[in-house]
Every structure is written in C-alpha cells, then in structure tokens.
Amino acid sequence: MIHQSVASCIGQTPLVQLNRLFPYKGINVIAKLEFLNPGGSVKDRPARFIVEQGLQNGTIDQKTHLIESTSGNLGIALAMVAKVYNLQFTCVVDPKISATNLQILHLLGANIEMVHVRDDQGGYLKSRIQRVQELLHDIPQSLWINQYANDLNWQAHYYGTGSEMVASLDGSIDCLILPVSTTGTMLGISRRLRSEFPGLRVIAVDAVGSVIFGTPSGQREIPGIGASRVPELSKQIEVDEVIYVNDWESAQGCRALVKYEGIFAGGSSGSVIAAIQKLLPSVPSPYRILTLFPDRGERYLNMVYDDNWVGQLHHSDAQPNLSTFTTKLPTFNKAELKNLNLLT
Numbered sequence: 001m002i003h004q005s006v007a008s009c010i011g012q013t014p015l016v017q018l019n020r021l022f023p024y025k026g027i028n029v030i031a032k033l034e035f036l037n038p039g040g041s042v043k044d045r046p047a048r049f050i051v052e053q054g055l056q057n058g059t060i061d062q063k064t065h066l067i068e069s070t071s072g073n074l075g076i077a078l079a080m081v082a083k084v085y086n087l088q089f090t091c092v093v094d095p096k097i098s099a100t101n102l103q104i105l106h107l108l109g110a111n112i113e114m115v116h117v118r119d120d121q122g123g124y125l126k127s128r129i130q131r132v133q134e135l136l137h138d139i140p141q142s143l144w145i146n147q148y149a150n151d152l153n154w155q156a157h158y159y160g161t162g163s164e165m166v167a168s169l170d171g172s173i174d175c176l177i178l179p180v181s182t183t184g185t186m187l188g189i190s191r192r193l194r195s196e197f198p199g200l201r202v203i204a205v206d207a208v209g210s211v212i213f214g215t216p217s218g219q220r221e222i223p224g225i226g227a228s229r230v231p232e233l234s235k236q237i238e239v240d241e242v243i244y245v246n247d248w249e250s251a252q253g254c255r256a257l258v259k260y261e262g263i264f265a266g267g268s269s270g271s272v273i274a275a276i277q278k279l280l281p282s283v284p285s286p287y288r289i290l291t292l293f294p295d296r297g298e299r300y301l302n303m304v305y306d307d308n309w310v311g312q313l314h315h316s317d318a319q320p321n322l323s324t325f326t327t328k329l330p331t332f333n334k335a336e337l338k339n340l341n342l343l344t
Ligand SMILES: Cc1ncc(COP(=O)(O)O)c(C=O)c1O
Pocket: 041, 043, 072, 073, 074, 179, 180, 181, 182, 183, 184, 185, 186, 223, 224, 225, 266, 267, 268, 269, 294, 295
C-alpha cells in the first residue's frame, strides 16, 4: 500500500509480548508500540483525528489557524499534521521546553510563542493559557485544540488505538494499565476495551507530584506523564486503581525495558514498567496485562538515560519513595547500579 501523506501512516502499531522482562509462567504482559507512529508518539492519533474531524464537519478549513499550549508530543504531532493539511499552527511553549523539541517544532514549520512570565504558582501553565486566550482574540479564524477538555482527544483512542487492540488481541485480557496526563488515552482505550471485556481491571499510572487524582502537587521532571491541573476529561474517567511512580522508578523502568527487551522508549514507558513491577506480586496466575509505550527514547537521552541525571534523583530528598519499588524481577543488581553511578 502506498500512503498519500505521512498523516495516513499514523496508527496500526504492533503489539509485542514482553517475555524477556517478565518471564513468569502464566503472566503475559503485552505492549502496543505507540512510539512507532511517524511523529514519534501516541499523540499523533489525537492530532490527526481532531484535524480530520474538523475538516470533515467544516469546523476547520484552509483559513483555520490552530493553537495549542504544549511543549511536547502533541505540539510535534500537530505541527506534522498541520503541515500535511497546509494549516497554520501556533504552539505556545515555555522556557522549560527541551532544545530538541523546540528544534523539531521549528523544522515542522510551527509558529512558536514562548511565554516568559511565571504564574502565581511559580510555573508557566496559567501564563500559557492566558497567551492562548490572547492569540484566540487576535488571530482571525483561530481554533484552540485544548487537549485537556476536547472529547475528540479520547475519541481518537476509542476508535483508533482501542479498536486496533481489540482487533489484534487473541483472546481476552485481565488488566489494562496506562500512563495518564490529559487522561484522553486512558479514557478512550478503557471505554473501548470494557465494551469487549466487561470485567476488565483498569489501572492508571500517574507521577508522584501530579494532581490528577487529588494527590498533592510536587516536583516532577519527566514530561508526558502526570499533570499540574486536573484535566476536564478526567471527570469522565473510570479507573479501578492508580499506581504512583516517581522519576527514579521511571528511569529504572526505562533502563530495564531497553536492557531486557531492546525497546528504547520514553519516560512514561518506564513508569508503566515500574508500575507493573509493583503490581505483579499481587496478581493471580494466569493473568494478562495490556499496556502501551507512548514515545521513543531519543528525546530522553539527557534525562532518564543520563546517569548523572538519574544519580541526582537518587540522592534527592524530593524522591524518597524508593522503598515502594518492588524488584522481584530481572532488574539491575547492585553491581550494575554501581556501574551506572546510581549507587555510591
Ligand atoms: C510520553 C507520554 N506519555 C503519556 C502520555 C499520556 O497521555 P494522555 O495525555 O492521553 O493521558 C502522554 C501525553 O502527552 C505522553 O506524551
């Protein structure tokens, strides 16, 4: 098949069983490799779905100017899709954006609006939203994507990711476990899978320091997972449990994933691995777990794959939760951690 644009290459990502990382009789852990989407992440799906739905129903046309506040994967995905459909896209970012993401956004032709003023919380979230409102006022035919509240965000996963999972699975699954931020991925996939498997156990993986499920806000460094405000979409969400993972645990998860499976993935994929490691001691056998890996490892080379960065986390008071990292599993032994400068 020959695709007519890179946007039409989004989706149809493979499912892979993680037999090397979780080699336990009766336990199956299956992951959908969302980082194989052309923009490098799961966010290609809502970007494409929102734009194509808008073009179909007439809320987007050739004069529409897309606007979103994002420093990460959705910005890159929207810039790619906007390029394909020849639409203007302005991405509102703050100084915490990584140099790599900024460069990718530039290359994809996005207009960049950098806010510099911190809000009353000491962050940039409110400043970015204020800038979005100003742009919506100033730019004719501008449209705010608003991923935290846009129902098309979760619907992209209901009709896309979730339906693909149902079509590819050979039999039922017991547990769906996914990282959350806007909660769109979780909402769409869990709704689709529960319509197929009514007894499904649904577990969200959130970052320590994220406020999505009512826990106190705190410092966290890994982008993509967690949120510093409660997403409007999360009010619709039905999860059975939440497993919290800190940055250090996520980094260990990333390293275990690349070490045992050869899968080089981003920070929130490591969060999922750490959460599954916490979950496994309490599950019955046989048990089938389904997850997904949202993005690739390259954009995290200076973070979870950098020994100095991880080493600092290990020694930081901000990350005291190490005792909850259950390691009955093939993860790093002490000598290996020492080689990685994770232990002194
Ligand atoms: C790397 C990564 N992991 C997980 C998520 C969570 O997805 P959602 O926003 O749909 O909850 C995102 C979303 O941006 C992401 O970029």
